[in-house]
Amino acid sequence: MADEIKNTENQELDWDSPISKDAGEFEIPPIGEYTFTVANLEKTMSKSGNKMADLTISLDVNGQAYVRHDYLVLTSNMAWKLASFFECIGLKEKGQELTHMPWDKVPGARGRCKIIHEDYNGRPTVRIDRYLPLTGSAPAQATAATAPANDMPFEV
Numbered sequence: 001m002a003d004e005i006k007n008t009e010n011q012e013l014d015w016d017s018p019i020s021k022d023a024g025e026f027e028i029p030p031i032g033e034y035t036f037t038v039a040n041l042e043k044t045m046s047k048s049g050n051k052m053a054d055l056t057i058s059l060d061v062n063g064q065a066y067v068r069h070d071y072l073v074l075t076s077n078m079a080w081k082l083a084s085f086f087e088c089i090g091l092k093e094k095g096q097e098l099t100h101m102p103w104d105k106v107p108g109a110r111g112r113c114k115i116i117h118e119d120y121n122g123r124p125t126v127r128i129d130r131y132l133p134l135t136g137s138a139p140a141q142a143t144a145a146t147a148p149a150n151d152m153p154f155e156v
Contacts, residue, residue: 028126029061033114036060038089039067041106046073053103057128059115068115070128081131088112088131 013019040056051074059066072082082101086092088111091102112132117124 028117028124029059029066029115031116033112033132034059034061035110035112038106038109041103043103046071050075053106055106057113059113066126068126068128084131084133085111087133090134094133 037058037060038055039058042054042056044052044054046052053072053074055070055072057068057070059068072078072085074082083092083098086098086101087094089106089109090111091105091109092098111134114129114132115126116129118127119125
């Protein structure tokens with residue numbers, strides 16, 4: 001699918017650069033469990049008109065980033081998946097009610113998930129099968145790097 005991206009070493013091209021490669025096939029990661037980071041969250045609507053979180057998930061596949069989208073529909077029928085996701089990223093404790101969903105803490109959150117392969121229009125694709133519960137301590141939340149106040153990239 002178009003929302004699958006495998007990041008490898010990326011070199012900048014000029015507007016006039018030649019292109020020697022043919023369109024390639026995406027290499028999909030093997031079925032298994034992977035650590036992920038939520039790269040982006042977009043609040044949107046599903047095709048049926050329900051509120052939906054469009055998550056951009058960056059899977060760590062042997063040191064390479066593999067980007068997938070996953071969709072969390074905000075309905076009572078999907079509460080199990082919402083709970084599983086928030087438990088996975090350390091924002092909900094199993095067996096405890098979550099009084100509100102802390103969407104502002106989702107971008108940059110880390111967790112683990114299991115992926116499977118599915119056939120999509122005759123081609124294999126990756127789907128997040130389930131979010132895995134935390135084991136041990138919560139995954140580290142990604143934070144922005146900070147520089148000392150006097151460390152300016154230019155002279156004042």
